[in-house]
Amino acid sequence: MAKPAPALQPIELDCADESIALEMTRWLAYLRAERRLSPKTSEAYARDLRQFLEFLAEHCEARVTLAGFSALEASDVRAFMAKRRTDEIGSRSLMRALAGLRSFGRFLEREGRGKVGALSAIRAPKVGKSLPKPLPMAAAKRLADANERAGEDRDPWIWARDAAVMALLYGSGLRISEALGLKRRDVPAPGEGDVLVVTGKGNKTRMVPVLQNVLTLIQDYVATCPHPLPPEGPIFVGARGGPLSPRIIQLTMARLRGALGLPDSATPHALRHSFATHLLSRGGDLRAIQELLGHASLSTTQIYTGIDSERLLEVYRSAHPRA
DSSP, X not given: OOOOOOOOOOOOOSSBOHHHHHHHHHHHHHXXXXXXXXXXXXXXXXXXXXXXXXXXXXXXXXXXXXXXHHTOOHHHHXXXXXXXXXXXXXXXXXXXXXHHHHHHHHHHHHTTSOXXXXXXXXXXXXXXXXXXXOOOXXXXXXXXXXXXXXXXXXXXXXXXXXXXXXXXXXXXXXXXXXXXXOBGGXXXXXXXXXXXXXXXXXXXXXXXXXXXXXXXXXXHXXXXXXXXXXXXXXXXXXXXSSBOOHHHHHHHHHHHXXXXXXXXXXXXXXXXXXXXXXXXXXXXXXXXHHHHHTOSSHHHHGGGGGTTHHHHHHXXXXXXXXX
């Protein structure tokens, strides 16, 4: 006989009563289990909601209740957004905060715990579109060269590891979390495969091609790594053998920026942008690039067209049938 699921322990909130705390706890469990949001997104949503509840308790001079939350007015939400602006919070963070609050409001309505119309009455802040800054092809390739790190006072196996990670970010267009989330069994040896199955945002998996020279770099790292790398464990590990932190790769990139004379915009994520941009400039199809990047919407991928608009105009002029 199956054991009953353990009762959820409400989050402790000094600014709200137990009913709100319990619904917040249930909402976060729903986001993780059913919506499959990443832990970072769930944490950000929880932080935003807690800040909103703390603001309301001070704003209304009373602990927040379910009835009080449902009776919110648009002016209350606007006051919170204005307060966050004074804390120098950017439009993207405000937009995420509003998205989280609306998600909590929809959850309450679906569960029959009240309807918060004020949240849907607020317009999301406008966010200016910033084009990604890809690296030149030559610079992107140098970042994946272990010899560029030869002057650093670190073990050669760490040079090999960092070069392999950089090569994956640029060669397969992976997010840094996707590359560092790969297990040893996920990566074929050179000559034994040319595809990786990676887990991206929302816990969604996708297949991406991997170049043989990238697999060779990974094999070079594995051969020199002093720590055990079991099939079910992460393939990239830190200096002490634990999972490799993204921060280590970010610091490595910062050191290489100085050595190669690259701008501050040269980040690990810029390698992913470079992957997409360089594919597009060589005639890659936008929808194929969308699949490779794991974007849910083509509109997300279309940001790259702004970088290479001249090439698209050339394709248009040469391929469009004249009247």
